Amino acid sequence: GAVVSQHPSRVICKSGTSVKIECRSLDFQATTMFWYRQFPKQSLMLMATSNEGSKATYEQGVEKDKFLINHASLTLSTLTVTSAHPEDSSFYICSAQPELAGDPPFSYNEQFFGPGTRLTVL
Amino acid sequence: AQSVSQHNHHVILSEAASLELGCNYSYGGTVNLFWYVQYPGQHLQLLLKYFSGDPLVKGIKGFEAEFIKSKFSFNLRKPSVQWSDTAEYFCAVLGGSQGNLIFGKGTKLSVKP
Numbered sequence: 001g002a003v004v005s006q007h008p009s010r011v012i013c014k015s016g017t018s019v020k021i022e023c024r025s026l027d028f029q030a031t032t033m034f035w036y037r038q039f040p041k042q043s044l045m046l047m048a049t050s051n052e053g054s055k056a057t058y059e060q061g062v063e064k065d066k067f068l069i070n071h072a073s074l075t076l077s078t079l080t081v082t083s084a085h086p087e088d089s090s091f092y093i094c095s096a097q098p099e100l101a102g103d104p105p106f107s108y109n110e111q112f113f114g115p116g117t118r119l120t121v122l
Numbered sequence: 123a124q125s126v127s128q129h130n131h132h133v134i135l136s137e138a139a140s141l142e143l144g145c146n147y148s149y150g151g152t153v154n155l156f157w158y159v160q161y162p163g164q165h166l167q168l169l170l171k172y173f174s175g176d177p178l179v180k181g182i183k184g185f186e187a188e189f190i191k192s193k194f195s196f197n198l199r200k201p202s203v204q205w206s207d208t209a210e211y212f213c214a215v216l217g218g219s220q221g222n223l224i225f226g227k228g229t230k231l232s233v234k235p
Contacts, residue, residue, distance in 0.1 A: 041227065043227040043228060044225040049222060115164065
């Protein structure tokens with residue numbers, strides 16, 4: 001099956017520093033990757049949609065200058081939390097949507113999730 | 123905007139008990155519905171999905187879900203749970219403006235051996 005990895009799985013940083021989280025599709029090409037955020041006992045909330053070679057589309061209320069997204073290739077998207085603050089502490093999950101054509105074939109709109117990154121800002 | 127509600131925050135069952143987890147979405151029309159499971163320390167995995175056709179959908183690990191359009195519901199069921207089913211279960215609908223999934227808050231299932 002399709003595998004999506006995230007690195008790091010867990011990060012602790014000081015307030016004011018920046019943290020980069022990588023999301024990779026390991027065995028397929030993803031034209032679209034989604035970044036979600038999950039607070040404890042809450043649902044996953046979409047932060048932004050990342051399309052290879054173009055600017056990310058941010059959801060309302062998500063600061064694009066704070067959460068920088070780069071989708072430089074069909075297998076890698078990065079989320080950088082700039083000048084992190086304690087309120088940014090959360091669980092960040094990415095998902096990747098394969099190209100519809102290609103080998104192996106994937107079901108339309110199926111997304112594959114990474115294992116998530118736990119960010120703690122002190 | 124589309125939304126998803128899951129009625130149970132935490133369900134505790136004994137092994138061999140039957141399971142039903144509720145999920146309702148907010149409005150109709152064509153809907154694509156999903157159930158995902160997240161085992162402790164692992165990533166979200168797709169259990170089953172409904173796009174069209176037979177409203178009773180069978181998924182992996184013995185799970186099934188029934189799409190009832192009149193009730194805006196897509197409840198997840200399993201006749202006999204096992205300890206290994208202990209996990210968090212998320213209902214989702216494809217409904218975001220970017221083709222993204224909209225998730226419910228999740229239901230934590232604890233199965234006692």
